[in-house]
Amino acid sequence: MDFSLSPELQALQEKTRRFIAEVVIPYEDDPRQTPHGPAEALRDELVAHARAAGLLTPHGPRELGGLGLSHRAKAVVFEEAGYSPLGPVAMNIHAPDEGNIHLLDAIATPAQRERWLRPLVEGHARSCFAMTEPAPGAGSDPTMLTTTATRDGDDYVIHGTKWFITGAVGARVAIIMAKLEDGAATMFLSDMDAPGIRVERTMDALDACFTGGHSVLRLEGLRVPAENVLGALGEGFRYAQVRLAPARLTHCMRWLGAARRAHDTALAYAARRRAFGKRLGEHEGVGFMLADNAMDLHAARLSTWHTAWVLDQGQRGKHESSMSKVAVSEAVWRVVDRSVQILGGQGVTGETIVMRIFKDIRAFRIYDGPSEVHRWSVARRLLRRAAPPEEGAS
């Protein structure tokens, strides 16, 4: 049991922290930011900075130019990156690319790696992950998948509608989940400019931190050659789990950084602004909120680190990653909400970065499995360990 960081990791942490403070944060007022995320030109400029700093795609495989970080190292570095809404964009570690890179690294063929994964790791292209569907399709229950892939010669022909597809606009690559004629879910790789893929519309969203925003995609007779099947046929849901457990943990890492930023902003204000005869933070009501923030941030970090350690042991960590997802997403939400409250008018306006974090972070309690789904899966696992259903039925 040891909570220390290796000197190498500390150095990388410090380097990332400086990069965010000195290079990225100055871009936060850049006008090339839109309600649907940073413009591609801004994204490219930031990525170039990270590349120059040696901080691009640090989770990517080494042979493609990444730093091959362990889950624990990611926990430390991604938290630093998340300190600015533009940090994960700059370092190419934001959803959905971060998870897609992880997935492709795990299951793509050598040829697929070269064609699809390399440009992602190098930051020269972006990707999207097309799984979620409008009602009555696959939402928090992925088994309700309605998009179909029908074999036709050497190709599969895909029909369906996807929505909440993050980063689709501007992406070069899509990973698409569809079910075969026998109902088995399967993943397919496709260029986004292929005929048969159409961005129907970009959705208005509370967050504005993902390049490309969130879109509705129509898949209308999209042809995918069999060589672009990702992994094995019928293994789509299993791969989704391969992608999701670590992917939701990297959300924990990044959003922890964002929450720390909100807290630091509120703390600086509370240490300076006076009201009713003393500094804001010297009012116990405010001081208690700051203390609760500190405790929530600490707990969120420990939970994330622990799950990262579990994953680094080679375990799948489904239980731990579910618990971290719930605990961290709710803790960081409380932190940001309290920070808004402490800042008062400056928390609900563009006077500070905190309003932006507040809007960006809310959906984290929903995506990658809402709190309710994870609580339920944690509960089922507890019950299963306590007593098999058969016994209980007696």
Added chain:
Amino acid sequence: MDFSLSPELQALQEKTRRFIAEVVIPYEDDPRQTPHGPAEALRDELVAHARAAGLLTPHGPRELGGLGLSHRAKAVVFEEAGYSPLGPVAMNIHAPDEGNIHLLDAIATPAQRERWLRPLVEGHARSCFAMTEPAPGAGSDPTMLTTTATRDGDDYVIHGTKWFITGAVGARVAIIMAKLEDGAATMFLSDMDAPGIRVERTMDALDACFTGGHSVLRLEGLRVPAENVLGALGEGFRYAQVRLAPARLTHCMRWLGAARRAHDTALAYAARRRAFGKRLGEHEGVGFMLADNAMDLHAARLSTWHTAWVLDQGQRGKHESSMSKVAVSEAVWRVVDRSVQILGGQGVTGETIVMRIFKDIRAFRIYDGPSEVHRWSVARRLLRRAAPPEEGAS
């Protein structure tokens, strides 16, 4: 003890409900809505509808064309109006006009009534209330007022900076709080197009429901003739309380309607959308959130009604309105946050009205006294009743 509504009030409730449903809600997608609130043209069009329906400025004094509603009647009617973000705009009962009308009705001279109040009640003009200042000025602690009013002949000359001034852009009238040379806070009336008032900038804000948004105002040598002093010299803070206790209660009323809308939207979705083999709402985790919503809405309504009754008895109701402000602002926030959670992706995007309510309602826990200030004033009152400070000091 009687919780029934009179037949007249029921009829007015029903009429308002129909007006909102049939006339106002169809405007919710109107493109004349901006991040800084509905455009003036849209506002005027909605006001004209309310005027035609006999529902304009229902809290205004009868002799100026209002309906002269009691606080209890307002509780019922304003909740209905709040069911759409555009309802209070249409009926001319939104902040800050609602409170300004109340204040002018209470303390304006007959000549001031005619010149400043009449056009507000008739919906032909809008107003703003210029009290809050940037650090180190008056924020949640109004006694830190820095704006000055200096007597110069028959005029007062005002200098200062105000911010978070809602509705300033497009307003005809400003009520300005400034301190005299002896430090006594005083209210002044001014045309907004007077020389010496300048809108420095409009602030980016989380909410987008107030016509004119929120602005920073520079008062640079603004001349106000002595006849435009509102009420007595040096009574500014007392009048602010005259305005605030009922004003914060009308916020409770309107936002209760908004929260009910969010809940109804989430409930309709939970009753229809299926996941994991049944309707969303049939999952206890979701059902419990719906039940908590129902309980929070109920408690918020009862608290608001009770304080309205206290005010109708002619009491100042400071204790009760503080308790309602905290209890209602936090209850409606929980309701809207849960509604977002139930709706999932549709709660954090423009797919439903709920994202908009979520953004609009957050600041209610801050303005008109943040929860912390009200908790503190409730506590001090409890302590004072329990034991005078002198005793405790022994």
Added chain:
Amino acid sequence: MDFSLSPELQALQEKTRRFIAEVVIPYEDDPRQTPHGPAEALRDELVAHARAAGLLTPHGPRELGGLGLSHRAKAVVFEEAGYSPLGPVAMNIHAPDEGNIHLLDAIATPAQRERWLRPLVEGHARSCFAMTEPAPGAGSDPTMLTTTATRDGDDYVIHGTKWFITGAVGARVAIIMAKLEDGAATMFLSDMDAPGIRVERTMDALDACFTGGHSVLRLEGLRVPAENVLGALGEGFRYAQVRLAPARLTHCMRWLGAARRAHDTALAYAARRRAFGKRLGEHEGVGFMLADNAMDLHAARLSTWHTAWVLDQGQRGKHESSMSKVAVSEAVWRVVDRSVQILGGQGVTGETIVMRIFKDIRAFRIYDGPSEVHRWSVARRLLRRAAPPEEGAS
């Protein structure tokens, strides 16, 4: 809409308040109190005081000597009674007698009234309500009833085990729920000293406020003549609801009084005890807890009053009484827990009455339907109103 109390009710409130303060509270240190509730002799002495004061069984029917209070009047009077743990005992309005009197008043035959109800109203006898069973029998799900009643000539013969039977030791009367051979639940009246009823043991319990404590009852061939069937055969569950909706509301009333006592005790302490340079209550952290107490008590009272009003309109009020049960039981719990925290060491020891209230009140979140069951029934009702299951199934 009117929150005022009639002069008569105010007078009764004041009278009750004085009775509790002057007559009942002095008994709180009486040594005739045991972990299983006040001894019968103490109970009798207290009842005699209430009888003398004209405050005995105020909810009982007038023709049997009660005051025939409306639900709203009960809300006011029972809150006062609950201010002392011994108040409801003295005034004969505690569970289970309070509910049993209500039930018998509603459905007993004239002969049954005379024999069973009269002595209860007069305070000369106590009763118990034998419904709950150990696993796998009827707990929070009453339909799992396992106790059987078999017709045998003019009698029914009852077998089964009941537990958590409050007040059984010392009771003269039992109301027993059992199922007939066709499975239909039915209620039976029995003398407690009848052969075939045996108190197996008294259970150790967290609370100590109910005369007779809580027991396990064995029903072993208990013979009940047909004339002692209470109401119609097979209507047992319906009658349980007749009893429960108002009974759980009277719990709300009494426990509200208890929570007010805890709060008053904590407030008095916080107004007097000094730490870190000022009175405890002047520390915002403590002041906020006091303010939250005030808001919770207020909300609990309004919810209780509202449901009482609904019941007084002749409605069954299932929805409202479920909501009040959850909201009030959780609010008063928070109040008492905060009061303990404010009192520190004096909250977790017999130095104040608050430790006792803390122990007595916890089970209220469980009995008469735990929060979870009520939340679920509120949710189902909401869903049913929003959309019939059939529609949702499409």
Added chain:
Amino acid sequence: MDFSLSPELQALQEKTRRFIAEVVIPYEDDPRQTPHGPAEALRDELVAHARAAGLLTPHGPRELGGLGLSHRAKAVVFEEAGYSPLGPVAMNIHAPDEGNIHLLDAIATPAQRERWLRPLVEGHARSCFAMTEPAPGAGSDPTMLTTTATRDGDDYVIHGTKWFITGAVGARVAIIMAKLEDGAATMFLSDMDAPGIRVERTMDALDACFTGGHSVLRLEGLRVPAENVLGALGEGFRYAQVRLAPARLTHCMRWLGAARRAHDTALAYAARRRAFGKRLGEHEGVGFMLADNAMDLHAARLSTWHTAWVLDQGQRGKHESSMSKVAVSEAVWRVVDRSVQILGGQGVTGETIVMRIFKDIRAFRIYDGPSEVHRWSVARRLLRRAAPPEEGAS
């Protein structure tokens, strides 16, 4: 960063777990348990078992027979011990002896070690820590100390009243905090049977897990020879911190075990008991509580481990131990409260161990610094780091 336990520590964990399960838990129904804790005879019997098992005083110094465990090892072992209310008694690691042993080990002279510390480590004697006083003395604010120590020849003569003194009845040794004539707080060692120490009364308490209960002590002319001053004169408050930071962490460890026991009990019940057509735990409302329990236990453990690691680095860990105290005491409380709720009637009666844990654990949010005091000290530290008071004053 590594969350694994060494093989030795795993073995000790497993050994402790078995000892508790096989030896200690069977004593939980032993009749020699009183409202003021286990009787001395029972305590001695349990201690003999631990001695035989090699598990007695595992935190004690090796040269006196302890195992000299690190803070991290204690975190693991004490959690196991806490799984039974009698575990810490058996292993001689309960408050106040655990902390007193730690304190004496840190600052006693060699002669004092031999005389006072050795019998404590060997389990042949018990001790108490006499610091807290009734109003207006030292409560959560230790600086309000009123007990005096006056030099008289080679002795100090002590006068004062102490209360909430845990374990005083039956203790051989007292550590007494008093202030010298110059006001400097100092610690003194005394035999409990010295003339001048009188147990005025034993207090009724919510908890019943500490041998000897909690008492009021009168110190009336108690003579303490100068050689029995503990450490340096005037360093009393500093030593209290030496004692408290680790002592409150060991509370976290033990109560974490107790909360795990409550959770396991509730889980077993929820996995077996059926209601409304399925196992209790299969109801999402119950399942969510189980999941929240699992997350709270996990977070509490990680927080405790982390602070233990900080202490093992030789740091004082005031910030971390304050955060752990608040976070763990509140988390375990939620766990136990939820477990009560899941168990329903069996949670509020002696049918399960959980009622006992519920009563025992409540005061943990109060002693060793209530949550409010720790939140405040965390806040002050945050503010100090963010900006020195001087800057804020500008």
